[in-house]
Each structure stands twice: as C-alpha cells, then as structure tokens.
Amino acid sequence: MTQATKIYVAGHRGMVGSAIVRTLKAQGYYDILTRTHAELDLTNQSAVEEFFRIEKPDQVYLAAAKVGGIYANNTYPAEFIYQNLMIEANVIHQAFKSGVKKLLFLGSSCIYPRNVAQPMSEEALLTGVLESTNEPYAIAKIAGIKLCESYNRQYGDSHGIDYRSVMPTNLYGPGDNYHPENSHVIPALIRRFHEAKIKQDMEVMIWGTGTPKREFLYVDDMAQASVFVMNLDRTIYEANTSPMLSHINVGYGDDVSILELAHLVKDVVGFEGNITLDSTKPDGTPRKLMDITRLQQMGWQANIDLKHGLRNTYADYLKTLVN
Numbered sequence: 001m002t003q004a005t006k007i008y009v010a011g012h013r014g015m016v017g018s019a020i021v022r023t024l025k026a027q028g029y030y031d032i033l034t035r036t037h038a039e040l041d042l043t044n045q046s047a048v049e050e051f052f053r054i055e056k057p058d059q060v061y062l063a064a065a066k067v068g069g070i071y072a073n074n075t076y077p078a079e080f081i082y083q084n085l086m087i088e089a090n091v092i093h094q095a096f097k098s099g100v101k102k103l104l105f106l107g108s109s110c111i112y113p114r115n116v117a118q119p120m121s122e123e124a125l126l127t128g129v130l131e132s133t134n135e136p137y138a139i140a141k142i143a144g145i146k147l148c149e150s151y152n153r154q155y156g157d158s159h160g161i162d163y164r165s166v167m168p169t170n171l172y173g174p175g176d177n178y179h180p181e182n183s184h185v186i187p188a189l190i191r192r193f194h195e196a197k198i199k200q201d202m203e204v205m206i207w208g209t210g211t212p213k214r215e216f217l218y219v220d221d222m223a224q225a226s227v228f229v230m231n232l233d234r235t236i237y238e239a240n241t242s243p244m245l246s247h248i249n250v251g252y253g254d255d256v257s258i259l260e261l262a263h264l265v266k267d268v269v270g271f272e273g274n275i276t277l278d279s280t281k282p283d284g285t286p287r288k289l290m291d292i293t294r295l296q297q298m299g300w301q302a303n304i305d306l307k308h309g310l311r312n313t314y315a316d317y318l319k320t321l322v323n
C-alpha cells in the first residue's frame with residue numbers, strides 16, 4: 001500500500017467520515033474518492049454496483065450509516081434496520097465484486113448485550129439480549145461485522161479479501177450534531193452551557209444523579225485508529241482476532257462520571273454559574289466502558305484527552321454559530 005492508494009471513504013461528510021478524510025490527507029494519501037448522499041444513495045444496489053465498477057477503489061472505509069439517538073431509533077426502527085443493512089450489503093458486496101481487497105466497517109458499542117459485564121470485551125458479542133431501544137440498529141451493525149467475516153472466510157484465500165471491523169465507543173468532536181433535542185451528551189452539554197453563559201443564567205440543571213460513568217473518544221483519535229487497523233499487518237491482526245470474532249473495540253480506555261463531564265464542559269465554555277442535579281430523572285446504565293486490550297496489544301492508544309478534545313469541540317461549535 002502506498003500514498004497513491006485509491007481510497008473510498010463512504011460517509012465523508014459525517015463526523016467520523018470527515019475525520020477519516022482529514023487523517024488520510026494528513027498522512028499523505030491524496031487519491032481519496034468521495035460521494036455525497038445526494039450523488040450516491042448507498043441503499044440503491046444498482047447505483048452502488050455502477051459506482052464500484054467504474055471507480056474501482058483499492059480500499060474502502062465504510063463510515064456511512066443512518067445514525068441517531070434513542071428517540072429516532074425508537075420512532076423509526078424500520079428505517080434504521082433497512083437502510084443500514086442495505087448500505088452494508090451493497091457496499092461490502094460491490095466492493096468484493098469490483099476487486100477491493102481491503103475494507104474497514106464501522107460499527108458501534110450498541111452491538112453488545114444490554115447487561116454485558118464492564119468493560120465490554122469483543123467476546124461479549126451475541127452472548128445476550130440487546131438493548132430494546134436500538135435493537136434494529138444493533139442487529140444491522142452485527143450483520144455488518146458478519147458480512148466482513150463471511151467474505152473473509154469464503155474469499156479470503158482465493159481472492160485475497162481482508163475486511164475488518166472496528167467498534168467505536170461514544171465519539172465527540174468537530175462535525176458533531178448540536179441539535180437541541182437529538183444530540184449526544186457532549187454536544188448537548190456544550191450547547192446548554194454556552195446558551196446559559198450568553199443568557200447569564202445562574203445554573204444549568206443536569207438530568208439524573210450525575211454518577212453514571214461514560215467513555216468518550218475524540219473523533220480524530222477514532223480516525224487514527226481506523227487508519228491504523230486498516231493498515232495493520234495481517235499477521236498481527238490475525239494473531240489478535242479469530243475468523244468469527246474479528247471486530248476490534250476502539251475506546252479511550254477510561255471513563256468519567258456525567259457530573260465530572262459537566263464540570264469539564266462548564267470550564268471549557270466559561271460558564272460561571274452552578275451545576276444542579278435533577279435526581280428525579282432517570283440515570284440510565286451505571287457504566288459503559290470498552291475493553292480495549294485487543295487494540296492496545298496491537299499497538300494503538302488514544303492521544304487526545306477529554307479536556308483538550310472538549311476545547312476543540314467548543315471551538316467547532318462556535319464556528320457553527322457564525323455560519
């Protein structure tokens with residue numbers, strides 16, 4: 001593989017896809033192929049077939065997906081399972097047909113059972129019942145892992161296929177969604193503390209007791225990990241995975257309580273009021289942390305700590321207000 005490798009990044013306008021493009025460019029890759037959703041609907045089998053037949057990329061990063069929070073997953077379960085299954089099946093199969101040897105599929109930590117032991121190890125896959133609110137999405141993500149594994153098992157030796165999967169923890173960073181009702185915890189807190197600062201409010205109220213612990217990874221670290229796993233020597237990858245348990249967790253390796261996170265965001269934003277807790281509101285799972293032993297053994301570790309990442313994310317949020 002050289003810097004001239006032709007690389008298709010599916011979902012390049014999303015938070016993760018755009019970070020993968022940034023990382024690839026920073027590493028000197030220049031032949032990066034992209035299509036917007038409007039130019040190429042990845043649920044359209046014949047359009048995806050034609051795209052791969054004409055473009056013939058060498059590598060594919062599959063970071064396109066229908067993504068959303070609990071509300072969207074619960075309200076539109078058919079769209080979540082159908083669109084994600086179609087995107088994965090079309091991209092992985094047409095990549096195979098057009099001769100793509102290397103592909104990286106991005107999944108999510110929601111593939112693990114609801115009551116999984118913490119930290120969540122790769123071995124926990126398919127050992128229990130999934131969280132019901134995003135089960136259709138999780139099933140589609142599990143199907144993506146199994147597509148990669150099945151193509152490797154059937155065509156790995158005969159066609160030199162090497163398709164891998166990474167499962168990110170909660171991500172944050174530039175390009176995040178700051179929507180008031182439909183955003184993840186970090187962009188939601190950034191927005192709320194910023195608005196409270198502007199209005200000179202005395203307090204910001206946080207739902208729950210503040211004690212649940214969550215792990216957060218800066219999206220550029222996720223992109224670095226993706227490029228690292230894609231290009232990892234096959235013998236090292238195979239020594240750390242097995243043909244039917246091949247996915248790799250990507251996380252920061254440590255977690256913070258929601259209250260600690262709120263204090264960090266308050267400091268980064270410069271809000272001078274108080275944080276109050278509404279402990280009548282539900283807390284959710286007490287802890288969600290990835291076991292990242294596999295990835296560490298293969299030689300990768302996150303670089304960007306939460307405080308540094310939050311500063312960059314707040315700067316990005318401020319830019320969205322200007323634009």
Ligand SMILES: NC(=O)c1ccc[n+]([C@@H]2O[C@H](COP(=O)([O-])OP(=O)(O)OC[C@H]3O[C@@H](n4cnc5c(N)ncnc54)[C@H](OP(=O)(O)O)[C@@H]3O)[C@@H](O)[C@H]2O)c1
Nearest residue numbers: 011013014015016037041042043064065067108168170171
């Ligand atoms: N963000 C996180 O915290 C997080 C955590 C764990 C895993 N992940 C995984 O990382 C991947 C990327 O997530 P993200 O946060 O970057 O999501 P995102 O910002 O919503 O980006 C997804 C991209 O996919 C595109 N897309 C969706 N449907 C498409 C279709 N039918 N045809 C073509 N393009 C389509 C979207 O384009 P449009 O916007 O134009 O539809 C968007 O550019 C997903 O697989 C997700 O599960 C994310």
